[in-house]
Amino acid sequence: MRTFQFDKATDTEQALKAAGAEQAMFLAGGTTLLDLVKLDVMQPERLVDVNRLPLNKIETLSDGRVRIGALVTNTTLARDEHIVEHYPVLSQALLSGATTQLRNKATTAGNVMQRVRCHYFRDNVSPCNKREPGSGCSAIEGDNRSVHAVLGTSEHCIATHPSDMCVAMAAIGATVQVQGPKGEREIDFLDYHLLPGDTPEREHALQPGELITHIVLAAPLADSRSAYLKLRDRASYQFALASSAIIVRLQGDRIAEARIALGGVGTKPWRATEAEQALRGQPATEDSFRRAADVAMQGAKPYRQNAYKIPLAKQAIVRNLQTLTGAVA
Amino acid sequence: MSDSILPGRRTFLKSVGVSSLAVAAAPAWVQAAQAVRVDDSEQPLKPGEQRINLKVNGQTHTVNVPANAVLLDVLRDRLQLTGTKKGCDHGQCGACTLHVNGVAVNSCLSLAVSHDGDEITTIEGLEKDGTLHPVQEAFWEHDAYQCGYCTSGQIMSAVAIINDPAIGTDDASVREAMSGNICRCGAYKNILSAVQSAREKMKGAS
Numbered sequence: 001m002r003t004f005q006f007d008k009a010t011d012t013e014q015a016l017k018a019a020g021a022e023q024a025m026f027l028a029g030g031t032t033l034l035d036l037v038k039l040d041v042m043q044p045e046r047l048v049d050v051n052r053l054p055l056n057k058i059e060t061l062s063d064g065r066v067r068i069g070a071l072v073t074n075t076t077l078a079r080d081e082h083i084v085e086h087y088p089v090l091s092q093a094l095l096s097g098a099t100t101q102l103r104n105k106a107t108t109a110g111n112v113m114q115r116v117r118c119h120y121f122r123d124n125v126s127p128c129n130k131r132e133p134g135s136g137c138s139a140i141e142g143d144n145r146s147v148h149a150v151l152g153t154s155e156h157c158i159a160t161h162p163s164d165m166c167v168a169m170a171a172i173g174a175t176v177q178v179q180g181p182k183g184e185r186e187i188d189f190l191d192y193h194l195l196p197g198d199t200p201e202r203e204h205a206l207q208p209g210e211l212i213t214h215i216v217l218a219a220p221l222a223d224s225r226s227a228y229l230k231l232r233d234r235a236s237y238q239f240a241l242a243s244s245a246i247i248v249r250l251q252g253d254r255i256a257e258a259r260i261a262l263g264g265v266g267t268k269p270w271r272a273t274e275a276e277q278a279l280r281g282q283p284a285t286e287d288s289f290r291r292a293a294d295v296a297m298q299g300a301k302p303y304r305q306n307a308y309k310i311p312l313a314k315q316a317i318v319r320n321l322q323t324l325t326g327a328v329a
Numbered sequence: 330m331s332d333s334i335l336p337g338r339r340t341f342l343k344s345v346g347v348s349s350l351a352v353a354a355a356p357a358w359v360q361a362a363q364a365v366r367v368d369d370s371e372q373p374l375k376p377g378e379q380r381i382n383l384k385v386n387g388q389t390h391t392v393n394v395p396a397n398a399v400l401l402d403v404l405r406d407r408l409q410l411t412g413t414k415k416g417c418d419h420g421q422c423g424a425c426t427l428h429v430n431g432v433a434v435n436s437c438l439s440l441a442v443s444h445d446g447d448e449i450t451t452i453e454g455l456e457k458d459g460t461l462h463p464v465q466e467a468f469w470e471h472d473a474y475q476c477g478y479c480t481s482g483q484i485m486s487a488v489a490i491i492n493d494p495a496i497g498t499d500d501a502s503v504r505e506a507m508s509g510n511i512c513r514c515g516a517y518k519n520i521l522s523a524v525q526s527a528r529e530k531m532k533g534a535s
Contacts, residue, residue: 006379006396030438034439037397049443100508235505
């Protein structure tokens, strides 16, 4: 592994100051960063270890929102009693990702900062616009079966965002709190991850030197139920081919409100707002669910090997809704 | 090269404390796993190095390490604790699993400098006074390995899982919780029996 300057920070100010230098990156759990530094895909000049920052609390705010410290591990968040009770979709999404050991290390902010799993990005040899802007995208005409998207792609990049946690957060609604050289600011979770467009090397809305300090979840939707359904090549320890995070509130036998986000099919955690609108006021039946699923995947664009993801994602929506509403045929 | 300086297999195993099988389960070799205490505090720091304290299996080592030294490599190369294995080196196989402050993590994705002052338990730290840990015994009894390379990591994960009240005790929960430990020989069936039988024994003991 390449070498780098290394600083350990004990508070946020110290971390920001240490990161002032060019090419500095923050190190938390390291499960993405050190993996990619070993592959030489990420090439930091300086790492600032933020693990000792006091950002490891989960607090319920007076308005019902929940503020999660950047360093709360995936394991801790998934098991938190308040999260399990009020945001089951988030707990389930977290537990469906990675492995016990990785979840023990991986942090909330680190999960948000995860890089794509496209093998052309990771191999450090193939043309890849994310790794080397302007070099081309090897996946578009190459192997694009499992970790490549059908929604939000561009001619420059088609890699999926790999996180399960982020899909649940996109459905719940959240804010990313960041602190940087210019002070603190908040970014809506749905604006945080960027579509590849013409600049696939830009993956998120962070400015240089900014550090995520917290993720704030919207207050839970009253009288709702929620679940995460992940479909993958094997039953455990695998990235999603298609997944759905769904929160639903029923009124009698109709859908009063639904929130739907998709994983494994989008270049960012994919909120399907049009499908949500299509469900509003509809009877909780398979027909309604299928119509909403069609709406969700309307703009999908298949590539050589991943056209199957369109029906698969629809099924991830329908089955999750069926289970949640008890409308199993 | 004369025969006198060629180490016999047993001497070799003793001197470096190797073979996950030996360290993981074989009672005859339990004594081989004593680490020699490393103390670099008198050594001047080279450019880019930092001095850290690692409390490994109850013994504190003071080691000068470069910033990019990986915890797994420092344990194996500097502390001669070679029971922890390097498989994929990318957090995918679990062979390097150990406990940091009681929590199972992949040591291949951990910088040594990030763990200054942390308490680390490796496979060598499971036996107590020459008696194997119940999970080590169970792996031995259930023949829960073939080549043995993944065994240290499997055992470290198993110990953490059995001790974790949040993880279910049924077979499906154990399989799911252990899915970060790959066994390419495919000894999963016996690994599962070993974990479940160790759980029963540990329950009886407490």
